[in-house]
Amino acid sequence: MAHDSHDSHEYVPEIAVDRNGKEHVVQGWQGDFDGAKLGFWLFMLTEVLMFGAMFMTLTYYFTLHHADFIHASSELDRTLGGINTVVLLFSALTMGLGLLKMRSGDVKGAKLMIWATILLALVFLGVKALEWTNDYNEGIFLGLETMQAGGGKSFGEILFFGMYFTMTGLHGFHIIIGIGLMLWLLKRINSKKVSPEHHILHFNIALYWDLVHLIWVFVFPYFYMTGAGAIHG
Amino acid sequence: MANHTTVDYKAEKGGYYKVLVGLLLLTALTFIQPSMFLTDITFGIQMLIGTVKAWIILMYYMHLKGEKLIGWTVVFAVFIVVFFFTIVIIDVSNFQYADVSHITSPAK
Numbered sequence: 001m002a003h004d005s006h007d008s009h010e011y012v013p014e015i016a017v018d019r020n021g022k023e024h025v026v027q028g029w030q031g032d033f034d035g036a037k038l039g040f041w042l043f044m045l046t047e048v049l050m051f052g053a054m055f056m057t058l059t060y061y062f063t064l065h066h067a068d069f070i071h072a073s074s075e076l077d078r079t080l081g082g083i084n085t086v087v088l089l090f091s092a093l094t095m096g097l098g099l100l101k102m103r104s105g106d107v108k109g110a111k112l113m114i115w116a117t118i119l120l121a122l123v124f125l126g127v128k129a130l131e132w133t134n135d136y137n138e139g140i141f142l143g144l145e146t147m148q149a150g151g152g153k154s155f156g157e158i159l160f161f162g163m164y165f166t167m168t169g170l171h172g173f174h175i176i177i178g179i180g181l182m183l184w185l186l187k188r189i190n191s192k193k194v195s196p197e198h199h200i201l202h203f204n205i206a207l208y209w210d211l212v213h214l215i216w217v218f219v220f221p222y223f224y225m226t227g228a229g230a231i232h233g
Numbered sequence: 234m235a236n237h238t239t240v241d242y243k244a245e246k247g248g249y250y251k252v253l254v255g256l257l258l259l260t261a262l263t264f265i266q267p268s269m270f271l272t273d274i275t276f277g278i279q280m281l282i283g284t285v286k287a288w289i290i291l292m293y294y295m296h297l298k299g300e301k302l303i304g305w306t307v308v309f310a311v312f313i314v315v316f317f318f319t320i321v322i323i324d325v326s327n328f329q330y331a332d333v334s335h336i337t338s339p340a341k
Contacts, residue, residue, distance in 0.1 A: 085260055
């Protein structure tokens with residue numbers, strides 16, 4: 001393992017000598033691209049399993065309270081949800097282009113793309129906040145009187161909105177974590193600890209952002225679109 | 234070892250934009266489907282479109298195309314989720330405890 005008295009994260013090649021006297025560079029985490037990528041994929045799969053369990057719960061309730069779920073879904077704001085879908089789509093593009101620029105040596109361009117992704121992530125959170133505020137004003141929010149038994153909504157609708165706030169809230173939390181990771185990435189790029197030669201951190205954070213996008217690809221139709229037909233007939 | 238593969242910037246950038254257009258078209262399809270076609274099976278169609286979008290994101294944005302080890306690891310994880318999904322669907326389709334359950338009616 002490489003050690004450095006100034007910064008334990010700085011990439012310092014360490015040399016190991018085999019029995020024949022041949023020297024080999026010992027890989028640190030920044031240098032082991034494939035290992036770091038595989039490790040991060042394993043972490044992301046735990047996220048898939050966590051959200052998978054939540055979707056499973058949602059499916060269970062959806063099957064038991066089909067009509068209530070469709071009715072509740074039709075009450076959500078598809079326009080704001082749709083805007084956020086497109087915002088996330090473009091943020092995945094800026095993140096991908098940023099990584100591409102980093103790999104091709106354009107560090108300044110990469111930083112610009114990361115800032116663009118952060119901006120789009122903030123837009124996503126802003127739209128989500130607006131949507132939740134509208135929901136609150138319409139009496140749809142966790143803990144409100146209208147969301148209790150006997151408060152006017154059916155049991156299935158209460159379950160639907162409970163899952164809606166839980167899952168979109170957890171997804172929003174992932175967006176906030178993503179913004180933090182991107183700011184950390186910018187800091188490490190500025191201190192030259194992430195560079196075109198050692199960009200695994202950038203690669204993995206881009207993967208994380210794609211996962212956040214991927215989860216929304218299912219969250220959006222599940223909550224917003226299943227009840228769309230209830231309005232259109 | 235650092236990833237020193239040669240970057241064909243123009244070609245890869247073009248690829249990113251092509252994927253964007255594809256995903257935007259599928260998103261548009263998501264919006265128009267409930268009022269345009271196959272309205273009786275909206276949920277199934279929406280999930281199908283979502284799956285196609287997810288596959289495109291995995292292959293091209295998450296660089297799984299050509300990744301054998303990670304690709305199979307992902308397939309395994311998704312298999313576990315789908316496996317338990319199937320069990321849940323079978324179970325809930327034969328739900329027998331509506332009278333005493335707290336998830337089918339308010340707790341008594």
